[in-house]
Amino acid sequence: MFSNKYKADNDTINPDKALIKYLSVRMKQAQSASEKPEPIHSVVKIKKRRLAHAAAAIAACLAILLSAGGLYLHFNQDQLHPAVNTDQKKHESTDESTEKKDVNFATYTELYNLIRSMEQTADFGSDEDFISETAPAAMPGNNINGNPIMKGGGATGAATQATQATNGKANSRETDSHSKTNTQVQGVDEADIVKTDGEYIYTLVDGKLKIVSVNGSKMKMLSSIDVGAGSDVKSEYKPLEFYIKDDRLIVLKNKYKIDSDYSSKPRAEIAYDGCYVYNRNCSVVADVYDLSDRDAPKLIGSSGQSGYYLSSRMVGQTLYLITNHNVYDTAVKDSPETYIPMIYSKNKGRIIPPADIYISKEPQGRQYIVVTSVDIANPDKQISSKTVFGCGSTLYASTENLMIASGSNGRNSGGTPVAGRTVPQVAEKTQVSGAVTPDDSAGGSSYTEKNKTTTTTYTNSTNLLRFSLSDGKIELAAKGSIKGNLLNQFSMDEHNGVFRFVTTVSTHTETTSGSGENALVTYTPGTTTNSLYTLNPKLEVIGKIENLAQNERVYSVRFSGDIGYFVTFRQTDPLFAVDLGNPAKPKVLSALKIPGFSEYLHPWSDNLLFGLGRDADLSGRAGYMKISMFDVSDPTDVSEKNKLILDGYYYSDASYNHKAIVISPERGIVAFPCDNKYLIVSYTQNGFVKKAELSVDNYGVNQRGLYIDDVFYVCTNKSITAYSMDNYKKLATLKF
Amino acid sequence: MSPESLRNARTQNDSVDEILERYAAMVYRLAYARTKNRFDSDDILQEVFMRYIRSAPDCQDEEHRKAWLIRTTINCSKTLLTSAWFRKTAPLSDTLSFEMNERSEVYYAVLELPTQYRTVIHLFYYEDYAVAEIARLLDCKESTVKSRLHRARNILRDKLKGVAFDVQ
Numbered sequence: 001m002f003s004n005k006y007k008a009d010n011d012t013i014n015p016d017k018a019l020i021k022y023l024s025v026r027m028k029q030a031q032s033a034s035e036k037p038e039p040i041h042s043v044v045k046i047k048k049r050r051l052a053h054a055a056a057a058i059a060a061c062l063a064i065l066l067s068a069g070g071l072y073l074h075f076n077q078d079q080l081h082p083a084v085n086t087d088q089k090k091h092e093s094t095d096e097s098t099e100k101k102d103v104n105f106a107t108y109t110e111l112y113n114l115i116r117s118m119e120q121t122a123d124f125g126s127d128e129d130f131i132s133e134t135a136p137a138a139m140p141g142n143n144i145n146g147n148p149i150m151k152g153g154g155a156t157g158a159a160t161q162a163t164q165a166t167n168g169k170a171n172s173r174e175t176d177s178h179s180k181t182n183t184q185v186q187g188v189d190e191a192d193i194v195k196t197d198g199e200y201i202y203t204l205v206d207g208k209l210k211i212v213s214v215n216g217s218k219m220k221m222l223s224s225i226d227v228g229a230g231s232d233v234k235s236e237y238k239p240l241e242f243y244i245k246d247d248r249l250i251v252l253k254n255k256y257k258i259d260s261d262y263s264s265k266p267r268a269e270i271a272y273d274g275c276y277v278y279n280r281n282c283s284v285v286a287d288v289y290d291l292s293d294r295d296a297p298k299l300i301g302s303s304g305q306s307g308y309y310l311s312s313r314m315v316g317q318t319l320y321l322i323t324n325h326n327v328y329d330t331a332v333k334d335s336p337e338t339y340i341p342m343i344y345s346k347n348k349g350r351i352i353p354p355a356d357i358y359i360s361k362e363p364q365g366r367q368y369i370v371v372t373s374v375d376i377a378n379p380d381k382q383i384s385s386k387t388v389f390g391c392g393s394t395l396y397a398s399t400e401n402l403m404i405a406s407g408s409n410g411r412n413s414g415g416t417p418v419a420g421r422t423v424p425q426v427a428e429k430t431q432v433s434g435a436v437t438p439d440d441s442a443g444g445s446s447y448t449e450k451n452k453t454t455t456t457t458y459t460n461s462t463n464l465l466r467f468s469l470s471d472g473k474i475e476l477a478a479k480g481s482i483k484g485n486l487l488n489q490f491s492m493d494e495h496n497g498v499f500r501f502v503t504t505v506s507t508h509t510e511t512t513s514g515s516g517e518n519a520l521v522t523y524t525p526g527t528t529t530n531s532l533y534t535l536n537p538k539l540e541v542i543g544k545i546e547n548l549a550q551n552e553r554v555y556s557v558r559f560s561g562d563i564g565y566f567v568t569f570r571q572t573d574p575l576f577a578v579d580l581g582n583p584a585k586p587k588v589l590s591a592l593k594i595p596g597f598s599e600y601l602h603p604w605s606d607n608l609l610f611g612l613g614r615d616a617d618l619s620g621r622a623g624y625m626k627i628s629m630f631d632v633s634d635p636t637d638v639s640e641k642n643k644l645i646l647d648g649y650y651y652s653d654a655s656y657n658h659k660a661i662v663i664s665p666e667r668g669i670v671a672f673p674c675d676n677k678y679l680i681v682s683y684t685q686n687g688f689v690k691k692a693e694l695s696v697d698n699y700g701v702n703q704r705g706l707y708i709d710d711v712f713y714v715c716t717n718k719s720i721t722a723y724s725m726d727n728y729k730k731l732a733t734l735k736f
Numbered sequence: 737m738s739p740e741s742l743r744n745a746r747t748q749n750d751s752v753d754e755i756l757e758r759y760a761a762m763v764y765r766l767a768y769a770r771t772k773n774r775f776d777s778d779d780i781l782q783e784v785f786m787r788y789i790r791s792a793p794d795c796q797d798e799e800h801r802k803a804w805l806i807r808t809t810i811n812c813s814k815t816l817l818t819s820a821w822f823r824k825t826a827p828l829s830d831t832l833s834f835e836m837n838e839r840s841e842v843y844y845a846v847l848e849l850p851t852q853y854r855t856v857i858h859l860f861y862y863e864d865y866a867v868a869e870i871a872r873l874l875d876c877k878e879s880t881v882k883s884r885l886h887r888a889r890n891i892l893r894d895k896l897k898g899v900a901f902d903v904q
Contacts, residue, residue, distance in 0.1 A: 014764065023785055030789045
């Protein structure tokens with residue numbers, strides 16, 4: 001009876017259909033991306049001690065704070081000191097071996113000790129032993145970041161349109177002869193897998209960068225560069241995305257060192273380390289090509305840095321490249337290159353000098369954020385490089401600032417215990433009853449404190465780092481922290497020197513009974529609310545609205561000048577409009593409740609806000625895709641002016657990747673991939689009209705649409721197809 | 737072709753959709769039993785299957801594949817929570833429907849157990865694994881599984897007095 005009931009209950013728990021569909025798309029994409037089969041690894045037995053640190057990241061971090069706190073806290077709220085004195089000898093040697101000799105170990109030693117201390121303190125309190133799997137998660141070529149559909153963290157916005165909104169001005173694009181990558185901030189370009197400059201289409205397909213000249217329906221492939229090739233034969237390269245700037249092509253690619261030792265390493269050392277780790281021998285390379293002869297592009301320079309690709313931006317001629325670099329148990333004290341990130345130019349590496357290294361106050365794992373800048377006119381050398389010992393995951397950049405956020409869900413490292421209490425009591429409900437068998441691995445040796453129960457409530461938080469950018473010069477300018485986690489890059493914004501954030505704040509309670517190895521930790525989710533914060537350049541909170549929409553979470557955010565919009569969801573979609581005119585006193589102007597929710601918001605004009613999302617029934621069950629146009633002319637009374645439910649469609653890349661959507665108020669169209677079709681919808685005063693449902697040849701992944709003059713092109717990894725924008729009849733197809 | 741090589745050929749060629757059809761719910765339910773919330777379960781579901789694709793485990797048969805997925809689910813639910821990156825890229829789905837459904841006190845009683853007890857209970861009562869198999873899946877001793885089951889049953893019996901008394 002117990003068994004039957006438990007089974008029946010479980011049978012009611014099912015994953016969302018759209019999620020399965022989405023997952024299926026991602027899996028197929030990953031499958032086709034890796035042509036050669038991945039090596040198979042045998043089961044690796046892992047020693048318990050080794051593993052404990054990964055599971056017990058929280059213990060590690062708390063221990064750092066308590067035991068090592070005073071020693072390593074170089075961060076002040078107002079003043080940021082480099083990890084070591086800047087007057088220390090700078091190391092400019094470009095050769096690893098000489099670097100070893102020249103380095104002043106006293107400074108790197110500090111980092112080394114910190115890294116080691118994080119291992120040692122992580123030796124207790126693991127919930128369960130780790131179990132090995134038959135293959136490590138992190139194999140060359142497996143990096144999800146290399147998966148173009150999700151690159152850069154899955155979200156951004158619309159360059160020109162966004163700024164129209166930011167400036168509060170009507171559409172005033174100089175030319176609208178062709179579409180551009182949908183970016184978040186005007187003047188800050190974001191890399192993608194397909195781009196156009198109005199004359200040529202550039203597309204990254206299977207490691208090749210193809211340049212196609214277009215003249216209406218006449219398409220001709222001029223060249224196909226093997227951008228995945230690399231000079232180092234002992235490495236594997238995976239192109240991720242690229243930029244086009246005038247006659248320059250900048251390709252970003254991951255480089256994985258082929259480690260013959262790899263399969264013998266316990267996976268826990270490789271794959272789990274507080275922050276998510278993909279590869280232990282990974283670096284990112286930026287190759288710059290000269291395109292003045294598009295029939296024969298020439299590689300003119302390249303630079304790189306340690307870590308896996310987080311994101312990048314381009315402002316004018318300057319490329320900013322951000323990676324996460326992990327440190328492993330392989331750190332050797334006298335070899336700083338084993339625990340300090342490197343930067344590379346012309347394939348020569350040098351360790352980042354101590355003066356450019358900062359230590360985050362609450363490192364959440366043995367990880368660095370590495371930020372460099374490169375002038376694409378002189379691509380063999382970084383203008384500037386900075387690294388912070390700490391985690392980063394979401395990134396926002398304006399032309400002057402780079403904000404790197406790292407979320408902590410509280411139950412792990414970096415969480416803030418807000419109400420810790422220890423209650424010695426006979427905790428009958430959580431107490432382990434029954435005899436303890438001596439060989440029980442869950443039962444340690446200390447049974448005396450079994451009746452002690454500790455309850456701690458954690459609130460998630462986000463740590464922020466602000467770097468100032470000025471012609472490639474990068475300076476760490478401020479550090480701060482806010483409650484809650486961000487959804488994506490659109491959750492952050494900068495306007496008139498004020499930084500604005502929307503977060504979802506959730507709490508959870510951990511009840512620990514027993515102690516040591518015998519401890520049992522019970523996790524209970526608490527409340528979920530949503531907050532908006534305004535911060536000054538020092539990243540101090542100057543204004544806030546908290547406790548919005550209890551038990552809902554943020555689904556989309558868009559800031560537009562003095563107004564911020566965001567959507568939370570449970571059963572209906574409250575679209576909040578917040579007045580940020582006075583950053584110290586943000587005010588909710590309205591909360592429109594409509595069925596469903598928007599996952600991407602985009603200012604269409606001064607008075608209209610476009611939303612892409614899902615419909616939902618009254619119980620909150622999500623249905624078909626839905627697009628909406630909100631009338632925001634009066635922010636105190638926002639209404640859904642028009643909507644179109646896309647019957648039969650469940651999934652669009654555009655919901656998670658802003659670069660997959662084309663939004664053109666000038667042309668009056670919205671275009672995006674949807675399931676296995678590519679949809680083009682027009683918008684006029686009278687509402688949305690579905691113009692075309694174009695068939696595509698690659699199951700809806702990695703599709704990009706673009707237009708040049710009066711022709712719309714749908715690019716997939718197999719072909720480019722041209723359609724007339726008058727009637728969306730097919731004009732021509734270029735197969736790769 | 738021997739029956740075994742036939743079986744191998746079949747498992748190798750199964751399409752993504754077939755594998756999802758067969759195992760997505762299994763992974764999801766185990767993830768839910770461990771994390772107790774749908775957001776994390778959504779994340780884990782994706783991570784497990786993406787790992788499956790990326791690492792292409794050499795599964796000799798369905799049982800092996802199932803075991804691989806279960807082990808990976810358990811590992812992911814332990815570690816995924818540390819991954820800010822993952823949360824950021826994964827679309828958090830809106831699987832609200834089942835949360836609206838009433839489930840019996842049995843399920844809630846199980847959710848109140850400590851994680852490692854929930855795991856053995858789930859594998860034993862839902863996936864119908866024997867103690868020895870659970871021990872292999874969790875890479876621990878049979879006696880450990882037995883004692884966890886034993887303690888979990890004691891707690892459940894206490895909680896479910898008069899509801900589902902046959903926890904055995």
